[in-house]
Amino acid sequence: MMENKEPVTAGGDALGMQYSEELLKRERKANSAWNKLRRNKTAMVGLFIVSLMIFIAVFAPLLTPFDHAKINPAEAFMAPGEGGHIFGTDHVGRDLLTRVFYGARVSLIVAFGGTVVAGCLGVILGLVAGFFGGVVDSVIMRIMDGMLAFPFILLAIILMTVLGDGIFNVILAIGIGNVPSFARVVRGEVHIIKNEEYCNAARVIGVSNVRMLFTHILPNTISPLIVYATLGIAGAIISEAALSFLGLGISEPTASWGSILQTGKNWMDGSPHIATLSGAFILVTVLGFNLLGDGIRDVLDPKMKK
Protein backbone atom coordinates (compact mmCIF):
# COMPACT_ATOMS: atom_id res chain seq x y z
CA MET A 1 0.00 0.00 0.00
CA MET A 2 2.78 2.33 0.96
CA GLU A 3 4.56 1.62 -2.28
CA ASN A 4 1.42 2.30 -4.14
CA LYS A 5 0.56 5.44 -2.33
CA GLU A 6 3.84 7.22 -2.82
CA PRO A 7 3.84 7.46 -6.58
CA VAL A 8 0.20 8.38 -6.47
CA THR A 9 0.81 11.29 -4.14
CA ALA A 10 3.78 12.39 -6.11
CA GLY A 11 1.76 12.15 -9.27
CA GLY A 12 -1.10 13.96 -7.55
CA ASP A 13 1.20 16.76 -6.48
CA ALA A 14 2.56 17.13 -9.94
CA LEU A 15 -0.95 17.10 -11.29
CA GLY A 16 -2.00 19.60 -8.65
CA MET A 17 0.90 21.87 -9.47
CA GLN A 18 0.09 21.67 -13.13
CA TYR A 19 -3.54 22.33 -12.38
CA SER A 20 -2.91 25.31 -10.14
CA GLU A 21 -0.50 26.78 -12.66
CA GLU A 22 -3.16 26.36 -15.27
CA LEU A 23 -5.62 28.06 -12.93
CA LEU A 24 -3.24 30.91 -12.23
CA LYS A 25 -2.63 31.39 -15.91
CA ARG A 26 -6.33 31.40 -16.58
CA GLU A 27 -6.97 33.82 -13.78
CA ARG A 28 -4.22 36.11 -14.95
CA LYS A 29 -5.71 36.06 -18.39
CA ALA A 30 -9.22 36.70 -17.09
CA ASN A 31 -7.99 39.55 -14.96
CA SER A 32 -6.06 41.28 -17.69
CA ALA A 33 -7.40 44.75 -18.30
CA TRP A 34 -8.77 43.88 -21.70
CA ASN A 35 -10.70 40.84 -20.51
CA LYS A 36 -12.10 42.74 -17.57
CA LEU A 37 -13.22 45.43 -19.94
CA ARG A 38 -14.77 42.81 -22.19
CA ARG A 39 -16.92 41.57 -19.34
CA ASN A 40 -18.17 45.10 -18.70
CA LYS A 41 -21.25 45.30 -20.90
CA THR A 42 -21.76 49.05 -20.80
CA ALA A 43 -18.10 49.64 -21.63
CA MET A 44 -18.49 47.33 -24.62
CA VAL A 45 -21.47 49.32 -25.83
CA GLY A 46 -19.29 52.42 -25.51
CA LEU A 47 -16.43 50.79 -27.37
CA PHE A 48 -18.82 49.72 -30.12
CA ILE A 49 -20.18 53.26 -30.55
CA VAL A 50 -16.70 54.78 -30.52
CA SER A 51 -15.37 52.24 -33.04
CA LEU A 52 -18.39 52.77 -35.27
CA MET A 53 -17.89 56.54 -35.28
CA ILE A 54 -14.18 56.18 -36.03
CA PHE A 55 -15.04 53.76 -38.83
CA ILE A 56 -17.55 56.24 -40.26
CA ALA A 57 -15.03 59.06 -40.03
CA VAL A 58 -12.26 57.10 -41.72
CA PHE A 59 -14.35 55.58 -44.51
CA ALA A 60 -16.78 58.49 -45.02
CA PRO A 61 -16.18 58.80 -48.79
CA LEU A 62 -16.80 55.08 -49.33
CA LEU A 63 -19.99 54.95 -47.31
CA THR A 64 -22.19 57.30 -49.31
CA PRO A 65 -22.66 57.86 -53.02
CA PHE A 66 -23.18 61.63 -52.59
CA ASP A 67 -20.72 64.50 -52.74
CA HIS A 68 -20.38 66.22 -49.37
CA ALA A 69 -19.74 69.68 -50.80
CA LYS A 70 -21.79 69.81 -54.01
CA ILE A 71 -24.53 72.43 -53.78
CA ASN A 72 -27.77 71.47 -55.42
CA PRO A 73 -30.53 74.03 -54.73
CA ALA A 74 -33.14 71.96 -56.56
CA GLU A 75 -32.92 69.33 -53.81
CA ALA A 76 -32.80 71.67 -50.80
CA PHE A 77 -34.75 70.94 -47.59
CA MET A 78 -35.74 67.39 -48.47
CA ALA A 79 -37.17 65.51 -45.51
CA PRO A 80 -35.44 62.31 -44.38
CA GLY A 81 -36.08 59.48 -46.82
CA GLU A 82 -37.04 61.72 -49.70
CA GLY A 83 -35.29 61.24 -53.05
CA GLY A 84 -32.94 58.56 -51.77
CA HIS A 85 -31.52 60.83 -49.07
CA ILE A 86 -31.79 58.75 -45.89
CA PHE A 87 -31.28 61.80 -43.64
CA GLY A 88 -32.77 64.23 -46.16
CA THR A 89 -30.85 67.26 -47.43
CA ASP A 90 -29.77 70.59 -45.96
CA HIS A 91 -30.58 74.17 -47.00
CA VAL A 92 -28.48 74.02 -50.15
CA GLY A 93 -29.41 70.49 -51.16
CA ARG A 94 -26.41 68.58 -49.85
CA ASP A 95 -27.09 65.06 -48.62
CA LEU A 96 -27.26 65.32 -44.84
CA LEU A 97 -26.05 61.79 -44.12
CA THR A 98 -22.93 62.50 -46.16
CA ARG A 99 -22.44 65.80 -44.34
CA VAL A 100 -22.81 64.08 -40.97
CA PHE A 101 -20.34 61.35 -41.98
CA TYR A 102 -17.80 63.93 -43.12
CA GLY A 103 -18.61 65.93 -40.00
CA ALA A 104 -17.54 62.94 -37.94
CA ARG A 105 -14.05 63.39 -39.41
CA VAL A 106 -13.71 67.00 -38.35
CA SER A 107 -15.43 66.60 -34.99
CA LEU A 108 -13.37 63.57 -34.01
CA ILE A 109 -10.10 65.07 -35.23
CA VAL A 110 -10.81 68.23 -33.25
CA ALA A 111 -11.79 66.24 -30.16
CA PHE A 112 -8.74 63.93 -30.31
CA GLY A 113 -6.45 66.80 -31.25
CA GLY A 114 -7.70 69.05 -28.50
CA THR A 115 -7.36 66.28 -25.94
CA VAL A 116 -3.83 65.46 -27.12
CA VAL A 117 -2.78 69.12 -26.89
CA ALA A 118 -4.33 69.44 -23.44
CA GLY A 119 -2.88 66.10 -22.37
CA CYS A 120 0.69 66.85 -23.47
CA LEU A 121 0.84 70.30 -21.92
CA GLY A 122 -1.08 69.24 -18.83
CA VAL A 123 1.08 66.17 -18.24
CA ILE A 124 4.31 68.13 -18.49
CA LEU A 125 3.08 70.87 -16.17
CA GLY A 126 1.57 68.38 -13.74
CA LEU A 127 4.73 66.25 -13.67
CA VAL A 128 6.97 69.24 -13.06
CA ALA A 129 4.68 70.77 -10.43
CA GLY A 130 4.14 67.51 -8.59
CA PHE A 131 7.73 66.33 -8.73
CA PHE A 132 9.61 69.48 -7.85
CA GLY A 133 7.05 70.93 -5.46
CA GLY A 134 7.84 74.15 -3.62
CA VAL A 135 7.83 77.42 -5.53
CA VAL A 136 7.61 75.76 -8.95
CA ASP A 137 4.54 73.86 -7.83
CA SER A 138 2.92 76.96 -6.34
CA VAL A 139 3.52 79.07 -9.43
CA ILE A 140 2.27 76.43 -11.88
CA MET A 141 -0.75 75.49 -9.82
CA ARG A 142 -1.79 79.08 -9.14
CA ILE A 143 -1.72 79.73 -12.88
CA MET A 144 -3.76 76.57 -13.41
CA ASP A 145 -6.23 77.72 -10.74
CA GLY A 146 -6.51 81.03 -12.53
CA MET A 147 -7.30 79.25 -15.79
CA LEU A 148 -9.83 77.00 -14.07
CA ALA A 149 -11.55 80.03 -12.58
CA PHE A 150 -11.94 81.34 -16.12
CA PRO A 151 -15.17 79.71 -17.33
CA PHE A 152 -14.05 77.24 -19.99
CA ILE A 153 -16.51 78.31 -22.66
CA LEU A 154 -15.58 81.96 -22.16
CA LEU A 155 -11.89 81.21 -22.44
CA ALA A 156 -12.58 79.22 -25.60
CA ILE A 157 -14.78 81.99 -27.05
CA ILE A 158 -12.14 84.64 -26.42
CA LEU A 159 -9.37 82.42 -27.78
CA MET A 160 -11.41 81.75 -30.90
CA THR A 161 -12.02 85.48 -31.36
CA VAL A 162 -8.30 86.05 -31.04
CA LEU A 163 -7.25 83.17 -33.28
CA GLY A 164 -10.05 83.24 -35.86
CA ASP A 165 -12.02 80.16 -36.90
CA GLY A 166 -10.65 76.99 -38.47
CA ILE A 167 -9.96 73.44 -37.41
CA PHE A 168 -6.47 74.02 -36.09
CA ASN A 169 -7.53 76.98 -33.97
CA VAL A 170 -10.44 75.08 -32.46
CA ILE A 171 -8.03 72.30 -31.50
CA LEU A 172 -5.76 74.88 -29.91
CA ALA A 173 -8.56 76.63 -28.04
CA ILE A 174 -10.06 73.41 -26.69
CA GLY A 175 -6.58 72.12 -25.91
CA ILE A 176 -5.49 75.17 -23.95
CA GLY A 177 -8.80 75.34 -22.10
CA ASN A 178 -8.40 71.79 -20.85
CA VAL A 179 -4.76 71.99 -19.77
CA PRO A 180 -5.46 72.82 -16.09
CA SER A 181 -7.62 69.80 -15.41
CA PHE A 182 -5.01 67.45 -16.87
CA ALA A 183 -2.27 69.19 -14.91
CA ARG A 184 -4.26 68.75 -11.70
CA VAL A 185 -4.89 65.06 -12.25
CA VAL A 186 -1.24 64.34 -13.05
CA ARG A 187 0.07 66.46 -10.21
CA GLY A 188 -2.14 64.62 -7.73
CA GLU A 189 -0.89 61.27 -8.98
CA VAL A 190 2.75 62.33 -8.94
CA HIS A 191 2.38 63.45 -5.34
CA ILE A 192 1.36 59.94 -4.37
CA ILE A 193 3.76 58.06 -6.63
CA LYS A 194 6.93 59.98 -5.85
CA ASN A 195 6.92 58.76 -2.26
CA GLU A 196 6.38 55.11 -3.14
CA GLU A 197 9.00 52.58 -2.15
CA TYR A 198 10.28 51.98 -5.67
CA CYS A 199 10.78 55.68 -6.26
CA ASN A 200 12.78 56.00 -3.08
CA ALA A 201 14.81 52.99 -4.17
CA ALA A 202 15.47 54.57 -7.55
CA ARG A 203 16.51 57.78 -5.86
CA VAL A 204 18.90 55.91 -3.58
CA ILE A 205 20.73 54.35 -6.52
CA GLY A 206 21.12 57.81 -8.02
CA VAL A 207 18.61 57.90 -10.86
CA SER A 208 18.50 61.34 -12.47
CA ASN A 209 15.41 63.55 -12.16
CA VAL A 210 14.51 63.33 -15.84
CA ARG A 211 14.86 59.56 -15.89
CA MET A 212 12.91 59.37 -12.68
CA LEU A 213 10.08 61.42 -14.12
CA PHE A 214 9.79 59.65 -17.42
CA THR A 215 10.61 56.03 -16.62
CA HIS A 216 9.38 55.66 -13.05
CA ILE A 217 6.65 58.22 -12.49
CA LEU A 218 5.01 58.93 -15.84
CA PRO A 219 4.17 55.28 -16.65
CA ASN A 220 2.33 55.01 -13.36
CA THR A 221 0.13 57.98 -14.10
CA ILE A 222 -1.04 56.39 -17.33
CA SER A 223 -4.16 54.63 -16.06
CA PRO A 224 -5.87 57.71 -14.61
CA LEU A 225 -4.72 59.60 -17.69
CA ILE A 226 -6.36 57.15 -20.08
CA VAL A 227 -9.60 57.43 -18.16
CA TYR A 228 -9.38 61.17 -18.03
CA ALA A 229 -8.53 61.48 -21.71
CA THR A 230 -11.42 59.26 -22.78
CA LEU A 231 -13.87 61.36 -20.81
CA GLY A 232 -12.04 64.47 -22.04
CA ILE A 233 -12.70 63.53 -25.67
CA ALA A 234 -16.41 63.42 -24.86
CA GLY A 235 -16.16 66.91 -23.42
CA ALA A 236 -14.13 68.15 -26.39
CA ILE A 237 -16.77 66.95 -28.87
CA ILE A 238 -19.34 69.02 -27.01
CA SER A 239 -16.98 72.00 -26.82
CA GLU A 240 -16.39 71.95 -30.57
CA ALA A 241 -20.11 71.81 -31.17
CA ALA A 242 -20.73 74.62 -28.67
CA LEU A 243 -18.13 76.88 -30.28
CA SER A 244 -19.37 76.16 -33.78
CA PHE A 245 -22.92 76.66 -32.54
CA LEU A 246 -21.97 80.16 -31.38
CA GLY A 247 -20.46 80.76 -34.80
CA LEU A 248 -16.89 80.77 -33.51
CA GLY A 249 -15.67 77.29 -34.24
CA ILE A 250 -15.88 75.54 -37.54
CA SER A 251 -18.05 77.27 -40.08
CA GLU A 252 -19.64 76.52 -43.40
CA PRO A 253 -18.81 75.04 -45.85
CA THR A 254 -16.65 72.73 -43.70
CA ALA A 255 -18.85 70.07 -42.18
CA SER A 256 -18.51 69.32 -38.50
CA TRP A 257 -21.29 68.20 -36.22
CA GLY A 258 -21.25 71.63 -34.63
CA SER A 259 -21.33 73.54 -37.92
CA ILE A 260 -24.20 71.39 -39.26
CA LEU A 261 -26.08 72.02 -36.04
CA GLN A 262 -25.40 75.73 -36.33
CA THR A 263 -26.84 75.79 -39.86
CA GLY A 264 -29.75 73.64 -38.78
CA LYS A 265 -30.57 76.08 -35.99
CA ASN A 266 -31.61 78.64 -38.62
CA TRP A 267 -34.02 76.24 -40.30
CA MET A 268 -35.76 74.79 -37.27
CA ASP A 269 -39.14 75.97 -38.57
CA GLY A 270 -39.41 73.97 -41.77
CA SER A 271 -36.57 71.46 -41.57
CA PRO A 272 -35.85 70.52 -37.98
CA HIS A 273 -34.20 67.29 -39.16
CA ILE A 274 -30.92 69.07 -39.93
CA ALA A 275 -30.30 70.12 -36.33
CA THR A 276 -32.00 67.07 -34.83
CA LEU A 277 -29.90 64.49 -36.64
CA SER A 278 -26.54 66.21 -36.33
CA GLY A 279 -27.17 66.77 -32.62
CA ALA A 280 -28.22 63.16 -32.19
CA PHE A 281 -24.85 62.07 -33.59
CA ILE A 282 -23.09 64.27 -31.06
CA LEU A 283 -25.17 62.84 -28.23
CA VAL A 284 -24.58 59.21 -29.22
CA THR A 285 -20.84 59.70 -29.71
CA VAL A 286 -20.40 61.56 -26.43
CA LEU A 287 -22.41 58.84 -24.73
CA GLY A 288 -20.09 56.25 -26.27
CA PHE A 289 -16.95 57.95 -24.99
CA ASN A 290 -18.50 58.42 -21.56
CA LEU A 291 -19.50 54.76 -21.32
CA LEU A 292 -16.06 53.66 -22.45
CA GLY A 293 -14.32 56.03 -20.06
CA ASP A 294 -16.43 54.87 -17.10
CA GLY A 295 -15.72 51.27 -18.06
CA ILE A 296 -11.97 51.77 -18.32
CA ARG A 297 -11.99 53.51 -14.96
CA ASP A 298 -13.74 50.58 -13.32
CA VAL A 299 -11.22 48.19 -14.82
CA LEU A 300 -8.01 50.11 -14.23
CA ASP A 301 -8.72 51.37 -10.77
CA PRO A 302 -11.42 49.72 -8.73
CA LYS A 303 -10.85 52.31 -6.01
CA MET A 304 -11.94 55.09 -8.32
CA LYS A 305 -15.17 53.26 -9.13
CA LYS A 306 -18.06 55.65 -9.10
Place this chain on the structure above:
Amino acid sequence: MLKTVLKRILQCIPTLFIVMTFTFILTRMIPGNPAATILGPQASAADIAAMEVKLGLDLPKWQQYINYIVDVLQLDFGTSYMYNQPVLDLIAERIPNTLQISLVALVVALILGVGAGMFSALHQYSVLDYVLMILALVGVSIPIFWLGLMLVNVFSVELGWLPPLGRGSLENGLWDVVSHMILPCACLCTIPMATFARITRSSMLEVIHNDSIKALRARGISETSVIWKHALKNALPPIVTVLGLQIASCFTGAILTETIFSWPGMGTMIVNAITNRDYMLIQGVVLFFALVFVLVNLLVDMIYMLINPRVSYEGGDKK
Protein backbone atom coordinates in the same frame (compact mmCIF):
# COMPACT_ATOMS: atom_id res chain seq x y z
CA MET B 1 -9.76 76.04 11.51
CA LEU B 2 -9.70 79.85 11.38
CA LYS B 3 -6.09 79.78 10.30
CA THR B 4 -6.91 77.34 7.53
CA VAL B 5 -9.79 79.47 6.33
CA LEU B 6 -7.62 82.57 6.29
CA LYS B 7 -4.96 80.71 4.38
CA ARG B 8 -7.50 79.58 1.80
CA ILE B 9 -8.81 83.14 1.43
CA LEU B 10 -5.28 84.40 0.86
CA GLN B 11 -4.76 81.71 -1.77
CA CYS B 12 -7.67 83.15 -3.76
CA ILE B 13 -5.91 86.45 -4.31
CA PRO B 14 -3.21 85.23 -6.70
CA THR B 15 -5.85 83.24 -8.58
CA LEU B 16 -7.94 86.35 -9.18
CA PHE B 17 -4.87 88.33 -10.07
CA ILE B 18 -3.90 85.73 -12.67
CA VAL B 19 -7.42 85.79 -14.10
CA MET B 20 -7.20 89.57 -14.43
CA THR B 21 -3.85 89.32 -16.16
CA PHE B 22 -5.08 86.61 -18.55
CA THR B 23 -8.17 88.60 -19.42
CA PHE B 24 -6.18 91.73 -20.01
CA ILE B 25 -3.71 89.99 -22.32
CA LEU B 26 -6.43 88.08 -24.18
CA THR B 27 -8.71 91.07 -24.72
CA ARG B 28 -5.84 93.12 -26.12
CA MET B 29 -5.08 90.26 -28.50
CA ILE B 30 -8.57 90.32 -30.02
CA PRO B 31 -8.17 91.74 -33.50
CA GLY B 32 -9.96 95.04 -34.09
CA ASN B 33 -9.95 98.45 -32.46
CA PRO B 34 -12.68 99.23 -29.93
CA ALA B 35 -12.54 102.94 -30.74
CA ALA B 36 -13.25 102.18 -34.40
CA THR B 37 -15.99 99.72 -33.42
CA ILE B 38 -17.76 102.34 -31.32
CA LEU B 39 -17.60 105.07 -33.96
CA GLY B 40 -18.62 102.82 -36.84
CA PRO B 41 -17.21 102.55 -40.36
CA GLN B 42 -17.77 106.26 -41.24
CA ALA B 43 -15.38 107.60 -38.59
CA SER B 44 -12.29 109.50 -39.65
CA ALA B 45 -8.82 108.63 -38.41
CA ALA B 46 -8.77 111.78 -36.29
CA ASP B 47 -12.06 110.84 -34.59
CA ILE B 48 -10.76 107.37 -33.86
CA ALA B 49 -7.55 108.79 -32.41
CA ALA B 50 -9.56 111.18 -30.22
CA MET B 51 -11.74 108.31 -29.02
CA GLU B 52 -8.65 106.25 -28.23
CA VAL B 53 -7.38 109.06 -26.04
CA LYS B 54 -10.75 109.28 -24.33
CA LEU B 55 -10.78 105.55 -23.60
CA GLY B 56 -7.15 105.54 -22.54
CA LEU B 57 -6.24 103.15 -25.34
CA ASP B 58 -3.47 105.42 -26.66
CA LEU B 59 -1.32 104.59 -23.65
CA PRO B 60 1.28 101.86 -23.88
CA LYS B 61 -0.13 98.41 -23.01
CA TRP B 62 1.81 98.07 -19.76
CA GLN B 63 0.46 101.39 -18.56
CA GLN B 64 -3.09 100.35 -19.46
CA TYR B 65 -2.52 97.18 -17.48
CA ILE B 66 -1.26 99.02 -14.42
CA ASN B 67 -4.15 101.49 -14.63
CA TYR B 68 -6.58 98.61 -14.83
CA ILE B 69 -5.14 96.81 -11.81
CA VAL B 70 -4.99 100.02 -9.76
CA ASP B 71 -8.61 100.82 -10.69
CA VAL B 72 -9.79 97.35 -9.73
CA LEU B 73 -8.00 97.58 -6.40
CA GLN B 74 -10.07 100.72 -5.81
CA LEU B 75 -13.15 98.75 -6.85
CA ASP B 76 -13.51 100.76 -10.04
CA PHE B 77 -14.21 98.32 -12.84
CA GLY B 78 -14.33 100.89 -15.58
CA THR B 79 -17.02 101.95 -18.00
CA SER B 80 -18.41 99.80 -20.76
CA TYR B 81 -17.68 101.24 -24.22
CA MET B 82 -20.85 99.77 -25.67
CA TYR B 83 -23.35 100.85 -23.06
CA ASN B 84 -21.45 103.87 -21.77
CA GLN B 85 -22.32 102.75 -18.24
CA PRO B 86 -20.18 101.59 -15.34
CA VAL B 87 -19.40 97.88 -15.67
CA LEU B 88 -20.50 97.26 -12.09
CA ASP B 89 -23.95 98.73 -12.80
CA LEU B 90 -24.34 96.57 -15.88
CA ILE B 91 -23.41 93.45 -13.94
CA ALA B 92 -25.75 94.41 -11.11
CA GLU B 93 -28.52 94.92 -13.65
CA ARG B 94 -28.02 91.59 -15.40
CA ILE B 95 -27.07 89.30 -12.53
CA PRO B 96 -30.60 88.87 -11.12
CA ASN B 97 -31.74 87.57 -14.52
CA THR B 98 -28.99 84.98 -14.64
CA LEU B 99 -29.52 84.00 -11.02
CA GLN B 100 -33.24 83.68 -11.70
CA ILE B 101 -32.73 80.75 -14.06
CA SER B 102 -29.52 79.29 -12.69
CA LEU B 103 -30.64 79.14 -9.07
CA VAL B 104 -33.99 77.62 -9.96
CA ALA B 105 -32.24 75.13 -12.23
CA LEU B 106 -29.76 74.24 -9.53
CA VAL B 107 -32.38 73.72 -6.84
CA VAL B 108 -34.51 71.58 -9.14
CA ALA B 109 -31.42 69.62 -10.17
CA LEU B 110 -30.39 69.09 -6.56
CA ILE B 111 -33.79 67.86 -5.40
CA LEU B 112 -34.53 65.62 -8.38
CA GLY B 113 -30.94 64.49 -8.88
CA VAL B 114 -30.24 63.55 -5.28
CA GLY B 115 -33.71 61.99 -5.06
CA ALA B 116 -33.13 59.87 -8.12
CA GLY B 117 -29.68 58.88 -6.90
CA MET B 118 -31.03 57.84 -3.48
CA PHE B 119 -33.79 55.83 -5.08
CA SER B 120 -31.35 54.10 -7.42
CA ALA B 121 -28.97 53.25 -4.60
CA LEU B 122 -31.73 51.86 -2.39
CA HIS B 123 -33.19 49.82 -5.24
CA GLN B 124 -29.91 48.76 -6.82
CA TYR B 125 -30.29 46.61 -9.96
CA SER B 126 -34.05 47.22 -10.15
CA VAL B 127 -35.56 48.17 -13.49
CA LEU B 128 -36.05 51.75 -12.40
CA ASP B 129 -32.44 51.92 -11.22
CA TYR B 130 -31.30 51.00 -14.73
CA VAL B 131 -33.72 53.43 -16.34
CA LEU B 132 -32.64 56.28 -14.07
CA MET B 133 -28.96 55.61 -14.57
CA ILE B 134 -29.32 55.41 -18.35
CA LEU B 135 -31.19 58.72 -18.24
CA ALA B 136 -28.47 60.20 -16.07
CA LEU B 137 -25.82 59.05 -18.51
CA VAL B 138 -27.72 60.59 -21.41
CA GLY B 139 -28.07 63.72 -19.25
CA VAL B 140 -24.33 64.16 -18.79
CA SER B 141 -23.69 63.46 -22.48
CA ILE B 142 -26.27 65.77 -24.01
CA PRO B 143 -25.14 69.01 -25.65
CA ILE B 144 -27.41 71.48 -23.85
CA PHE B 145 -27.69 73.89 -26.78
CA TRP B 146 -29.05 71.01 -28.86
CA LEU B 147 -31.41 70.06 -26.07
CA GLY B 148 -32.55 73.68 -26.03
CA LEU B 149 -33.32 73.60 -29.74
CA MET B 150 -35.20 70.33 -29.40
CA LEU B 151 -37.23 71.59 -26.45
CA VAL B 152 -38.17 74.74 -28.35
CA ASN B 153 -39.12 72.67 -31.37
CA VAL B 154 -41.38 70.36 -29.38
CA PHE B 155 -42.90 72.66 -26.77
CA SER B 156 -43.02 75.96 -28.64
CA VAL B 157 -43.18 75.18 -32.34
CA GLU B 158 -45.09 71.87 -32.41
CA LEU B 159 -47.24 72.04 -29.30
CA GLY B 160 -47.29 75.80 -28.80
CA TRP B 161 -47.36 75.40 -25.02
CA LEU B 162 -44.39 77.51 -24.02
CA PRO B 163 -42.78 80.67 -25.39
CA PRO B 164 -39.54 79.97 -27.28
CA LEU B 165 -37.57 82.99 -26.07
CA GLY B 166 -37.50 86.14 -23.98
CA ARG B 167 -38.04 86.70 -20.32
CA GLY B 168 -41.70 87.57 -19.76
CA SER B 169 -42.83 90.15 -17.26
CA LEU B 170 -44.86 90.16 -14.07
CA GLU B 171 -47.29 92.65 -15.58
CA ASN B 172 -48.69 89.83 -17.71
CA GLY B 173 -49.20 87.65 -14.68
CA LEU B 174 -47.09 85.09 -12.89
CA TRP B 175 -47.59 82.45 -15.56
CA ASP B 176 -45.88 84.67 -18.14
CA VAL B 177 -42.75 84.72 -16.02
CA VAL B 178 -42.89 81.03 -15.14
CA SER B 179 -43.64 79.88 -18.67
CA HIS B 180 -40.64 81.78 -19.99
CA MET B 181 -38.44 80.15 -17.37
CA ILE B 182 -39.41 76.53 -17.91
CA LEU B 183 -37.42 75.79 -21.06
CA PRO B 184 -34.19 77.59 -20.10
CA CYS B 185 -34.30 76.01 -16.65
CA ALA B 186 -34.96 72.55 -18.06
CA CYS B 187 -32.00 73.06 -20.34
CA LEU B 188 -29.75 74.35 -17.60
CA CYS B 189 -30.62 71.75 -14.98
CA THR B 190 -30.05 68.66 -17.14
CA ILE B 191 -26.32 68.27 -16.59
CA PRO B 192 -26.28 69.08 -12.86
CA MET B 193 -29.27 66.83 -12.25
CA ALA B 194 -27.67 63.90 -14.04
CA THR B 195 -24.39 64.50 -12.25
CA PHE B 196 -26.08 64.65 -8.85
CA ALA B 197 -27.97 61.44 -9.57
CA ARG B 198 -24.79 59.60 -10.49
CA ILE B 199 -22.69 60.83 -7.60
CA THR B 200 -25.46 60.34 -5.05
CA ARG B 201 -26.04 56.78 -6.17
CA SER B 202 -22.39 55.78 -5.99
CA SER B 203 -21.76 57.58 -2.73
CA MET B 204 -24.88 56.11 -1.12
CA LEU B 205 -24.02 52.61 -2.31
CA GLU B 206 -20.62 52.89 -0.74
CA VAL B 207 -22.10 54.07 2.54
CA ILE B 208 -25.01 51.66 2.89
CA HIS B 209 -22.71 48.68 2.51
CA ASN B 210 -20.58 49.93 5.38
CA ASP B 211 -20.43 48.03 8.65
CA SER B 212 -21.54 51.11 10.55
CA ILE B 213 -24.86 51.11 8.71
CA LYS B 214 -25.23 47.37 9.27
CA ALA B 215 -24.60 47.98 12.93
CA LEU B 216 -27.30 50.66 13.08
CA ARG B 217 -29.74 48.27 11.47
CA ALA B 218 -28.74 45.53 13.86
CA ARG B 219 -29.51 47.85 16.75
CA GLY B 220 -33.04 48.07 15.42
CA ILE B 221 -33.01 51.69 14.37
CA SER B 222 -35.78 52.39 11.92
CA GLU B 223 -34.90 52.13 8.25
CA THR B 224 -36.00 55.72 7.55
CA SER B 225 -33.68 57.03 10.21
CA VAL B 226 -30.83 54.82 9.02
CA ILE B 227 -31.14 56.04 5.45
CA TRP B 228 -32.09 59.68 5.81
CA LYS B 229 -30.20 60.52 8.96
CA HIS B 230 -27.11 58.37 9.02
CA ALA B 231 -26.44 57.12 5.51
CA LEU B 232 -27.21 60.37 3.70
CA LYS B 233 -25.05 62.34 6.11
CA ASN B 234 -22.11 60.09 5.39
CA ALA B 235 -22.77 60.18 1.67
CA LEU B 236 -22.81 63.97 1.59
CA PRO B 237 -19.14 64.98 1.08
CA PRO B 238 -18.85 63.94 -2.59
CA ILE B 239 -22.26 65.50 -3.26
CA VAL B 240 -21.09 68.80 -1.80
CA THR B 241 -17.96 68.72 -3.94
CA VAL B 242 -20.07 68.16 -7.04
CA LEU B 243 -22.47 70.89 -5.95
CA GLY B 244 -19.59 73.35 -5.89
CA LEU B 245 -18.45 72.34 -9.35
CA GLN B 246 -21.99 72.52 -10.67
CA ILE B 247 -22.62 76.01 -9.32
CA ALA B 248 -19.59 77.17 -11.26
CA SER B 249 -20.56 75.32 -14.42
CA CYS B 250 -24.14 76.56 -14.15
CA PHE B 251 -22.78 80.01 -14.95
CA THR B 252 -20.93 78.61 -17.92
CA GLY B 253 -24.06 76.76 -18.99
CA ALA B 254 -25.94 80.02 -18.68
CA ILE B 255 -23.80 81.51 -21.43
CA LEU B 256 -25.06 78.94 -23.95
CA THR B 257 -28.57 78.69 -22.58
CA GLU B 258 -29.09 82.44 -22.56
CA THR B 259 -27.91 82.66 -26.16
CA ILE B 260 -30.46 80.07 -27.29
CA PHE B 261 -33.38 81.57 -25.41
CA SER B 262 -32.35 85.24 -25.85
CA TRP B 263 -32.39 85.53 -22.09
CA PRO B 264 -31.09 88.97 -21.05
CA GLY B 265 -28.50 87.77 -18.54
CA MET B 266 -24.75 87.78 -18.01
CA GLY B 267 -24.19 85.21 -20.73
CA THR B 268 -25.69 87.19 -23.58
CA MET B 269 -23.97 90.30 -22.29
CA ILE B 270 -20.49 88.76 -22.32
CA VAL B 271 -20.96 87.26 -25.79
CA ASN B 272 -21.97 90.71 -27.05
CA ALA B 273 -19.07 92.31 -25.23
CA ILE B 274 -16.62 89.97 -26.93
CA THR B 275 -18.00 90.59 -30.42
CA ASN B 276 -17.92 94.35 -29.79
CA ARG B 277 -14.41 94.36 -28.26
CA ASP B 278 -15.76 95.99 -25.12
CA TYR B 279 -12.53 95.49 -23.13
CA MET B 280 -13.81 96.84 -19.83
CA LEU B 281 -17.00 94.81 -19.88
CA ILE B 282 -15.17 91.60 -20.82
CA GLN B 283 -12.66 92.15 -18.04
CA GLY B 284 -15.38 92.96 -15.54
CA VAL B 285 -17.61 90.01 -16.34
CA VAL B 286 -14.76 87.49 -16.48
CA LEU B 287 -13.47 88.75 -13.14
CA PHE B 288 -16.97 88.46 -11.75
CA PHE B 289 -17.32 84.85 -12.97
CA ALA B 290 -13.91 84.03 -11.53
CA LEU B 291 -14.84 85.61 -8.21
CA VAL B 292 -17.99 83.50 -8.02
CA PHE B 293 -15.98 80.39 -8.88
CA VAL B 294 -13.36 81.13 -6.24
CA LEU B 295 -15.91 81.99 -3.55
CA VAL B 296 -17.98 78.89 -4.25
CA ASN B 297 -14.87 76.74 -4.00
CA LEU B 298 -13.96 78.39 -0.75
CA LEU B 299 -17.43 77.81 0.61
CA VAL B 300 -17.38 74.18 -0.48
CA ASP B 301 -14.06 73.63 1.26
CA MET B 302 -15.46 75.12 4.45
CA ILE B 303 -18.64 73.08 4.32
CA TYR B 304 -16.46 70.08 3.65
CA MET B 305 -14.48 70.73 6.81
CA LEU B 306 -17.69 71.10 8.79
CA ILE B 307 -19.39 67.95 7.58
CA ASN B 308 -16.26 65.86 7.40
CA PRO B 309 -14.01 66.63 10.35
CA ARG B 310 -11.49 64.04 9.21
CA VAL B 311 -10.42 66.40 6.47
CA SER B 312 -7.72 68.67 7.69
CA TYR B 313 -6.08 71.20 5.47
CA GLU B 314 -3.42 72.00 8.02
CA GLY B 315 -0.65 69.58 7.28
CA GLY B 316 -2.38 67.90 4.41
CA ASP B 317 -1.99 68.25 0.71
CA LYS B 318 -2.59 71.78 -0.50
CA LYS B 319 -5.39 72.02 -2.99
